[in-house]
Amino acid sequence: MDQSDLTKVSARSWQLSERARKLTSSAIREILKVTERPEVISFAGGLPAPSTFPAERMRAASDRILRDAPAAALQYSATEGYLPLREWIAARHSGPGAHGNVRIRPTQVLITTGSQQALDLLGKVLVCPQSPVLVETPTYLGALQSFSLYEPRYVQVPTDDAGLIPSALTPDLTAGARLLYAQPNFQNPTGRRLAVERRRALAAFAQQAPFPVIEDDPYGALDYRGEPLPTMLSMAPDHIVHLGSFSKVLAPGLRVGYIIAPEELHFKLVQAKQATDLHTPSFTQRIVHEVVKDGFLDTHVPTIRALYRDQCAAMLAALARYMPEGVTWNQPEGGMFVWVQVPAAIDTMKLLEEAIAQHVAFVPGAPFFANEAQHNTLRLSFVTVPPEKIDAGIAKLAALVRARI
Amino acid sequence: MDQSDLTKVSARSWQLSERARKLTSSAIREILKVTERPEVISFAGGLPAPSTFPAERMRAASDRILRDAPAAALQYSATEGYLPLREWIAARHSGPGAHGNVRIRPTQVLITTGSQQALDLLGKVLVCPQSPVLVETPTYLGALQSFSLYEPRYVQVPTDDAGLIPSALTPDLTAGARLLYAQPNFQNPTGRRLAVERRRALAAFAQQAPFPVIEDDPYGALDYRGEPLPTMLSMAPDHIVHLGSFSKVLAPGLRVGYIIAPEELHFKLVQAKQATDLHTPSFTQRIVHEVVKDGFLDTHVPTIRALYRDQCAAMLAALARYMPEGVTWNQPEGGMFVWVQVPAAIDTMKLLEEAIAQHVAFVPGAPFFANEAQHNTLRLSFVTVPPEKIDAGIAKLAALVRARI
Numbered sequence: 001m002d003q004s005d006l007t008k009v010s011a012r013s014w015q016l017s018e019r020a021r022k023l024t025s026s027a028i029r030e031i032l033k034v035t036e037r038p039e040v041i042s043f044a045g046g047l048p049a050p051s052t053f054p055a056e057r058m059r060a061a062s063d064r065i066l067r068d069a070p071a072a073a074l075q076y077s078a079t080e081g082y083l084p085l086r087e088w089i090a091a092r093h094s095g096p097g098a099h100g101n102v103r104i105r106p107t108q109v110l111i112t113t114g115s116q117q118a119l120d121l122l123g124k125v126l127v128c129p130q131s132p133v134l135v136e137t138p139t140y141l142g143a144l145q146s147f148s149l150y151e152p153r154y155v156q157v158p159t160d161d162a163g164l165i166p167s168a169l170t171p172d173l174t175a176g177a178r179l180l181y182a183q184p185n186f187q188n189p190t191g192r193r194l195a196v197e198r199r200r201a202l203a204a205f206a207q208q209a210p211f212p213v214i215e216d217d218p219y220g221a222l223d224y225r226g227e228p229l230p231t232m233l234s235m236a237p238d239h240i241v242h243l244g245s246f247s248k249v250l251a252p253g254l255r256v257g258y259i260i261a262p263e264e265l266h267f268k269l270v271q272a273k274q275a276t277d278l279h280t281p282s283f284t285q286r287i288v289h290e291v292v293k294d295g296f297l298d299t300h301v302p303t304i305r306a307l308y309r310d311q312c313a314a315m316l317a318a319l320a321r322y323m324p325e326g327v328t329w330n331q332p333e334g335g336m337f338v339w340v341q342v343p344a345a346i347d348t349m350k351l352l353e354e355a356i357a358q359h360v361a362f363v364p365g366a367p368f369f370a371n372e373a374q375h376n377t378l379r380l381s382f383v384t385v386p387p388e389k390i391d392a393g394i395a396k397l398a399a400l401v402r403a404r405i
Numbered sequence: 406m407d408q409s410d411l412t413k414v415s416a417r418s419w420q421l422s423e424r425a426r427k428l429t430s431s432a433i434r435e436i437l438k439v440t441e442r443p444e445v446i447s448f449a450g451g452l453p454a455p456s457t458f459p460a461e462r463m464r465a466a467s468d469r470i471l472r473d474a475p476a477a478a479l480q481y482s483a484t485e486g487y488l489p490l491r492e493w494i495a496a497r498h499s500g501p502g503a504h505g506n507v508r509i510r511p512t513q514v515l516i517t518t519g520s521q522q523a524l525d526l527l528g529k530v531l532v533c534p535q536s537p538v539l540v541e542t543p544t545y546l547g548a549l550q551s552f553s554l555y556e557p558r559y560v561q562v563p564t565d566d567a568g569l570i571p572s573a574l575t576p577d578l579t580a581g582a583r584l585l586y587a588q589p590n591f592q593n594p595t596g597r598r599l600a601v602e603r604r605r606a607l608a609a610f611a612q613q614a615p616f617p618v619i620e621d622d623p624y625g626a627l628d629y630r631g632e633p634l635p636t637m638l639s640m641a642p643d644h645i646v647h648l649g650s651f652s653k654v655l656a657p658g659l660r661v662g663y664i665i666a667p668e669e670l671h672f673k674l675v676q677a678k679q680a681t682d683l684h685t686p687s688f689t690q691r692i693v694h695e696v697v698k699d700g701f702l703d704t705h706v707p708t709i710r711a712l713y714r715d716q717c718a719a720m721l722a723a724l725a726r727y728m729p730e731g732v733t734w735n736q737p738e739g740g741m742f743v744w745v746q747v748p749a750a751i752d753t754m755k756l757l758e759e760a761i762a763q764h765v766a767f768v769p770g771a772p773f774f775a776n777e778a779q780h781n782t783l784r785l786s787f788v789t790v791p792p793e794k795i796d797a798g799i800a801k802l803a804a805l806v807r808a809r810i
Contacts, residue, residue, distance in 0.1 A: 128422045
C-alpha cells in the first residue's frame, strides 16, 4: 500500500462515546491563553502566587528522598497512597470536634492526583447517566466538567451571601440524588464562606441523606484572620466525604490532593483509581510528606494568608473607588476570589471582549452555573496581580461597565 | 443531634453507579500483597528492577529544575503536557519508516499520568455501554480494568505464538467496534512479539477500519538483541493510536506516559484529561525531559536489556531443567514475562494456593482473558529475581505441577 492510500480513511470517521461528544473545553482555559500576554492585567487566573511556593524546601526534600529512598520513590506504589502522608492527613483532621473527639482513620484517606482527580473518581463511582447531582448556585466549574463526563442531571441548590441554604434541601429537590457537592470555604467562584450554623444543618442533613455530601475544601486554610470554621467532616465524620489539596498551601504543580471517605466508599474509590492511573506519583507524595511532616504549614500558611488578604483589600478598595451605582460584590474573608454582579442588562461575556481589547481580563460568571446562568456576574482573582495594577485594572473595568449603563 | 444519632445512617446505604458495582480489584494486586513477604520467591511481579532506576541522574535533574525553574515546575501547567517533552517524544517517533519518512507532530502528543491513564482516557472518549471492544486473547489485565469502567462488550481476537492473527479480523468479528487494543511488543502477559508482516497487515487494516487501532508499547525498547521491529505507528502514522511509557526504561514511580493520536482525537483526549486530573505533575514531566533530552536512554536502555535477557535465560533454563512433559512455554525475545501452559486438567488458581504455601508465587492466566479463560495458563516474571532463586523457585513449581499430572 503506498503513501497515497494512507490518507484515504480519515480519523474523522472514528465514532466517539456519547460523553465525549458532549465534552467542551473550559471557558476559563480558553481565556487564560489570551491573558498570558504580559500587557494584560489578568484577574482571570485561579493560579496561586508562585512567590508562595517553598521551592528551596522542596529542593532539599527531593534531594533527601532520592538520596535515602530512591528505589521506593521511583517504583510503583500502593494505589491508596504513601502511608505516612495518609497518616499525617488523618491526624490533621482528627481532634476536638463539634460532637466530641473526631478520629479520622488513615484507612479513610486516598491520595489523588490533585483534587480534580477526586472529582473524577467520585463521578465514576457515584454517578449514572441522568442521575440527579446537587450543586451550589453557582458552583465550581471544574466539578461540573468532571461530573459531566458521567452525564448527570444537575439540580441547582439555592444560595445567598452566606452560601448554600440548607432549608432549601427539600425531599422534592433532593429526590434520587447521588451526591451533593459543596465548597464551604471561600467558594470558587464566589469567595463565599458557609456560615457555621448552616454547616451544622448540612452535616445533620448528611446524617439522614441516602447520598453523600461532598465537602470540597481547597481554600479552607486561606482565611485571612486565621480563624477557620469547623469542617462538616468534624461534625459528621462518618457521613461527609471531604476533599483536600496541597495545591493552594504548597504548590499545584505536584498534583497532590486527597479524599477522606467512609471505608466502604473509600474501597470503591481505590478500585476506581487503580483502573484510572494506578497511583499518584510516589516521588511527589513523598516530597509533600517530607515538607509538611514537621509542622511547616503552621508557619508557611500564615504568609500566604497575609499576602492574599492584602491583595484582596487592594481589590475591594479599587472596586469601591471606581465601580458605579448598581454594581455589587462580596467582602471575602479568605481565599482567592471576589464575585461581582453588574446591572442585569450587561452580559459579562460581551463585557469580556471589550475588556480584553483594553488589556484587562476576568472570568464571566455564566460557566459556573449548572443550569440557568446569571449572565451579569463575573469572577475576579487578585492573588497574582500587584496592588497598583489591581487599581489600574479595576479602573479600566469600571469605565467599561459605566459605558454600558 | 447527639453522638448516638451519627451512627444511625450508614454509608452502606449510599447508591453506587452501575459501573462501580461491577468494579473488582486486580487479582494480581491481591496476590502481590501476599508475596511482599521476604521468604516468598515471587514470579508474580510486573515491577521493573529498581537496580535499573537512574536515581542519581534524577536527583541531579530534580535539583537543577528546582534551582533554575521552580515557579514553572511547581505551578499549574498545560493539560497537553510539557512542550519540550512532547517535542522530544514526537522526534523520537519520527524518521525513516516503512512507507517513507514518518513525521510525528508534537500536536499529536498528550502526556499522561502513566500509560494506565492513557487507557482510561481512551475508554472515556471512545467507549459506550455495550459497544464492542476488540482485545487480544489473552490481553493486558490493566486495560480490561480501565475499559470495563465504560461497560463495553469485549470481543476476543484469536492469537498464536506470533501474536494477534490479522486475518481473523473479519467484518463479522469487528462489526460496531469502537477500538482494537493490542500490545505488539513482548505483550503482558504472554511476552509475545507481533511478527512484522502481521504489523503491516494490522496497519493496513487500521487504514480502512472505522475505529482506531491502539498500539500499546511499554516494552518495545526491551528487545534483548536491540533490534526493534518497526511500530505500526511508523507504518500508518495517521491511523494508529500509539501509547508509550517511561515506566520500564526510567522509573514507574514518576507516572509519565503518553498518547500519540491524530489531532482530532488528541483534542478530545485533552478535554477528557482536563476533567480527569487537569495535567500530569509539572515537576515529574520536567525530570523525565531533563534526564532523557541528551540521549541518556541510548546508553541506559541497553543495560536494562542485558539484565532482563540474562534473567530470562536463567528462567528458560530452569523451566527446561525441571518442568515435566506436557508443560509448554514461549521463548521471549524481550520484555519481562514468560507465558506457561500446564496440562488442561490443572487450574492454576488452585496451583497458586499450593505454591504460596511453598513460598513461590506466580500470576494465574485466567484474569488476562476478557471472556472465556484458559485456566491452565500462568504468567512468570523474572526481572526482580536473582538467577539462583529463579532456579529454586521453578524447581518447586515444577514439583507441584508434576504432583498434579
